[in-house]
Amino acid sequence: MRVLVVEDEPDLLRTIAQVLREDGYAVDEAADGAEGLFKATSWSYDAIVMDLLMPKMDGWQMLEQLRRTHRTPVLILTARDGVSDRVRGLDSGADDYLPKPFHLAELKARLRSLIRRSAGLATSLIQVGELIIDTRARTVLLDNSPVLLTPREFSLLELLAIHQDQVVTRTQIYEHLFDESEDSLSNLVDVHVFNLRKKLGRDLIATRRGQGYVLHG
Amino acid sequence: MAENANDHSMLQVVIPSRESVTIEKHGSSRMTRRPLFTRSIRGRLHVWYGAVYTLSIIVFGSLVYWRADREVRDRAVLQAEAAVHYLDGRLVSMRVPETVRPGDSDLPRADIFVRPGFPPEAFRPERSPEEIDHAPGDPNAFPPRRRTRDDHIPDLLPPEMQFAPPGRRPVEPRRQFRQEPPGMREPRDRISTDPSRGPPPPVKERPGGPAERFRPPREPDGEFERNESLEFRAKQPALDRLEYVVWRRDGTVFATSRGFTEDDILPMPGLPLDASVPRVSIMPDRVEILKRGPGATLISVVRPLQHDLDDLRRFGVQTATLATITLILGFVGGWWLSEKMVEPIQQISRTASQISASSLDRRIELDHLDQELVMMAEVLNQTFGRLQHSFARLTQFTADASHELRTPLAVIQSQAELALSQPRTPEAYRETLQTCLKSAERMSGLIDGLLLLARADSERLHLRFGPVDLRRVAEEAVNALAHKAESADVSLTCITPETAVYVDADSRFLMQVPFNLIDNAILHSDPGRTVSITVRTDSGRAELSVADTGCGISREHLPHVFERFYRVDKSRSRNRGGSGLGLAICRELAEIHSGTLTCESSPGAGSTFTLRLPLSPASTTG
Numbered sequence: 144m145r146v147l148v149v150e151d152e153p154d155l156l157r158t159i160a161q162v163l164r165e166d167g168y169a170v171d172e173a174a175d176g177a178e179g180l181f182k183a184t185s186w187s188y189d190a191i192v193m194d195l196l197m198p199k200m201d202g203w204q205m206l207e208q209l210r211r212t213h214r215t216p217v218l219i220l221t222a223r224d225g226v227s228d229r230v231r232g233l234d235s236g237a238d239d240y241l242p243k244p245f246h247l248a249e250l251k252a253r254l255r256s257l258i259r260r261s262a263g264l265a266t267s268l269i270q271v272g273e274l275i276i277d278t279r280a281r282t283v284l285l286d287n288s289p290v291l292l293t294p295r296e297f298s299l300l301e302l303l304a305i306h307q308d309q310v311v312t313r314t315q316i317y318e319h320l321f322d323e324s325e326d327s328l329s330n331l332v333d334v335h336v337f338n339l340r341k342k343l344g345r346d347l348i349a350t351r352r353g354q355g356y357v358l359h360g
Numbered sequence: 361m362a363e364n365a366n367d368h369s370m371l372q373v374v375i376p377s378r379e380s381v382t383i384e385k386h387g388s389s390r391m392t393r394r395p396l397f398t399r400s401i402r403g404r405l406h407v408w409y410g411a412v413y414t415l416s417i418i419v420f421g422s423l424v425y426w427r428a429d430r431e432v433r434d435r436a437v438l439q440a441e442a443a444v445h446y447l448d449g450r451l452v453s454m455r456v457p458e459t460v461r462p463g464d465s466d467l468p469r470a471d472i473f474v475r476p477g478f479p480p481e482a483f484r485p486e487r488s489p490e491e492i493d494h495a496p497g498d499p500n501a502f503p504p505r506r507r508t509r510d511d512h513i514p515d516l517l518p519p520e521m522q523f524a525p526p527g528r529r530p531v532e533p534r535r536q537f538r539q540e541p542p543g544m545r546e547p548r549d550r551i552s553t554d555p556s557r558g559p560p561p562p563v564k565e566r567p568g569g570p571a572e573r574f575r576p577p578r579e580p581d582g583e584f585e586r587n588e589s590l591e592f593r594a595k596q597p598a599l600d601r602l603e604y605v606v607w608r609r610d611g612t613v614f615a616t617s618r619g620f621t622e623d624d625i626l627p628m629p630g631l632p633l634d635a636s637v638p639r640v641s642i643m644p645d646r647v648e649i650l651k652r653g654p655g656a657t658l659i660s661v662v663r664p665l666q667h668d669l670d671d672l673r674r675f676g677v678q679t680a681t682l683a684t685i686t687l688i689l690g691f692v693g694g695w696w697l698s699e700k701m702v703e704p705i706q707q708i709s710r711t712a713s714q715i716s717a718s719s720l721d722r723r724i725e726l727d728h729l730d731q732e733l734v735m736m737a738e739v740l741n742q743t744f745g746r747l748q749h750s751f752a753r754l755t756q757f758t759a760d761a762s763h764e765l766r767t768p769l770a771v772i773q774s775q776a777e778l779a780l781s782q783p784r785t786p787e788a789y790r791e792t793l794q795t796c797l798k799s800a801e802r803m804s805g806l807i808d809g810l811l812l813l814a815r816a817d818s819e820r821l822h823l824r825f826g827p828v829d830l831r832r833v834a835e836e837a838v839n840a841l842a843h844k845a846e847s848a849d850v851s852l853t854c855i856t857p858e859t860a861v862y863v864d865a866d867s868r869f870l871m872q873v874p875f876n877l878i879d880n881a882i883l884h885s886d887p888g889r890t891v892s893i894t895v896r897t898d899s900g901r902a903e904l905s906v907a908d909t910g911c912g913i914s915r916e917h918l919p920h921v922f923e924r925f926y927r928v929d930k931s932r933s934r935n936r937g938g939s940g941l942g943l944a945i946c947r948e949l950a951e952i953h954s955g956t957l958t959c960e961s962s963p964g965a966g967s968t969f970t971l972r973l974p975l976s977p978a979s980t981t982g
């Protein structure tokens with residue numbers, strides 16, 4: 144999962160990015176609304192966490208422009224205490240609102256919820272055959288026995304599982320697994336796929352030549 | 361610690377809730393106790409207009425009444441004059457003898473009372489004057505006639521000149537003759553028994569008797585005696601129509617109008633024989649005209665005014681009653697009307713109170729208002745607009761303040777949580793703690809700034825003013841920031857005059873201004889640049905300016921730089937710990953010291969901030 148964090152307070156930006164990275168997300172950072180809009184429209188993110196009061200372009204404007212073209216889930220973080228701000232933010236197209244200061248656990252949970260909802264999932268558990276993927280705990284159970292995966296592997300599995308029975312292109316995988324700061328080598332994806340097949344079974348992920356990968360239930 | 365507690369309570373004062381800002385209702389109950397008319401516009405209006413109206417009615421009414429009175433009298437005079445002239449003309453044709461014929465008075469008349477000197481011809485007006493010449497003693501000449509009610513005795517004056525009051529029947533002919541009144545025999549007897557005597561001697565006066573009213577003929581020449589005319593007036597009966605008396609030269613009565621009886625016969629008033637003009641006497645209740653007629657007769661015409669005056673009085677009463685009724689109606693109607701007019705004002709009051717209580721978006725509608733109220737409504741609307749703006753600014757301020765405080769709080773919280781979520785390296789912990797500390801310091805600075813602004817707003821800054829040398833203030837600030845400037849590789853230069861520059865200030869607070877300005881300047885200056893601080897006097901004021909050669913402030917931002925929380929380049933200044941309150945605080949402090957803080961800037965070249973303060977009188981002695 145790839146997330147964009149837009150926040151003009153540098154310490155807070157740093158902290159949130161670190162929290163999310165430790166949770167397995169690929170995180171891009173933006174320090175103002177203009178930069179945030181640029182990145183949000185350049186790449187597809189699974190979610191965006193943003194502040195409302197920002198220089199150059201405030202949260203509402205960015206949201207308004209983003210919503211013309213993208214349906215990316217948005218979580219608003221702001222210290223403004225007015226109810227009207229929340230209402231305006233939600234009506235402008237945000238999906239959720241979290242006031243500052245917040246607990247990290249709540250931030251993570253709401254983010255997960257957003258992503259789950261946008262993927263059309265009801266709970267945090269995804270079941271594919273004998274495979275049970277817990278997106279909250281970031282664990283995998285195969286025939287009720289846990290399988291150990293690296294964060295990257297889990298993210299890839301999660302992505303494929305969410306798009307169950309759909310072809311996921313390599314580009315998409317890149318976009319959702321790595322953040323902008325990482326130099327991605329194309330065969331890294333292959334490596335992760337190979338490892339997943341090794342741990343979970345050969346038949347799980349099918350390759351579509353020239354297109355991408357598919358996870359079959 | 362106690363002071364800290366106070367500080368917290370101060371912070372609460374900064375953010376008043378809208379509910380706590382109530383519109384004070386001035387003691388309306390007090391108003392109703394005062395007398396209604398002195399405190400009410402309507403009351404005063406009514407009193408004023410009522411007084412004006414009443415006064416004008418009284419004035420005009422009196423004027424009209426007086427004019428009518430004069431008209432009445434003038435008309436009476438004209439009528440009397442007309443009667444006089446008419447009588448004059450008739451007497452010319454009647455050839456009135458100047459005196460009674462000698463034999464007349466000797467004629468005994470048992471059934472016709474004839475007073476001495478009172479010729480019977482005058483009482484036989486149905487016979488033409490030509491028929492009057494009868495031989496004395498001829499019983500046929502003077503047949504006794506008993507006047508009856510039906511007799512219509514023509515006057516010398518035709519009816520249309522009698523000027524009887526309208527609506528009255530012509531005066532019934534009074535009995536002009538009566539039988540042997542007591543007391544008159546004596547003179548008659550006396551007269552009849554002594555034919556050799558000349559003109560009858562004067563009769564003794566008798567109380568109550570008719571002879572009392574008879575006066576001896578008197579010399580018509582001579583001055584008119586006032587006494588006699590008074591008696592003449594006093595003994596005249598009340599009349600209601602024009603009456604006349606014509607005397608012969610010797611004082612005997614030749615003719616009278618129907619209203620007089622023998623009882624009423626009066627002494628001749630005095631008028632010089634050669635009086636060519638009639639004498640007009642206007643009295644309160646009658647008009648009298650005396651004129652010398654042909655053959656030295658004396659014509660007296662009396663036109664009573666009583667009836668006319670009664671009419672006039674009735675007219676006056678009617679008018680006064682009508683005026684009073686109109687006044688009352690006008691007052692009542694006016695009261696109702698003024699209530700209608702005042703209604704819009706009360707409506708405006710209601711609308712206004714609704715507006716201020718609920719929301720400040722609404723405005724009073726101007727369409728249906730009267731002209732005078734439109735201005736008031738407009739002023740009210742403008743006031744609401746300003747209030748709304750102020751509230752908006754206040755809301756904005758509190759929102760910004762909470763944002764600025766919550767952000768560092770969020771940093772501390774998330775940093776701490778993150779650090780605790782997993783085992784970390786000591787380095788990581790150290791970094792976390794440093795970040796937390798930095799944020800805490802930022803918050804602390806912000807809280808101090810907010811408190812200062814709050815205290816300045818509610819005027820609770822306890823400043824101790826005294827003469828302060830502005831040069832020292834500048835130097836202190838420079839010294840305090842020397843270290844910071846050095847680390848930023850920015851040099852500070854300070855130029856001050858030789859003589860002291862004294863201002864009335866509290867040095868603790870005033871120092872914050874150059875401190876903030878220099879701090880900002882260092883922040884915005886690139887390494888290697890210079891920030892210059894200058895102190896000088898200019899046209900009676902002390903000036904302290906801080907100039908930098910940084911990026912400058914564009915024209916669109918320049919008016920707003922002193923606004924609270926305004927930041928031109930937010931991310932940059934926040935990186936360096938700015939909170940957006942520095943300049944706002946500086947301006948507030950400048951104004952508290954009765955001074956100004958201004959900024960001039962050219963983008964790309966740099967900015968100069970100038971603090972101007974009034975010179976303290978101590979400067980001149982300095």
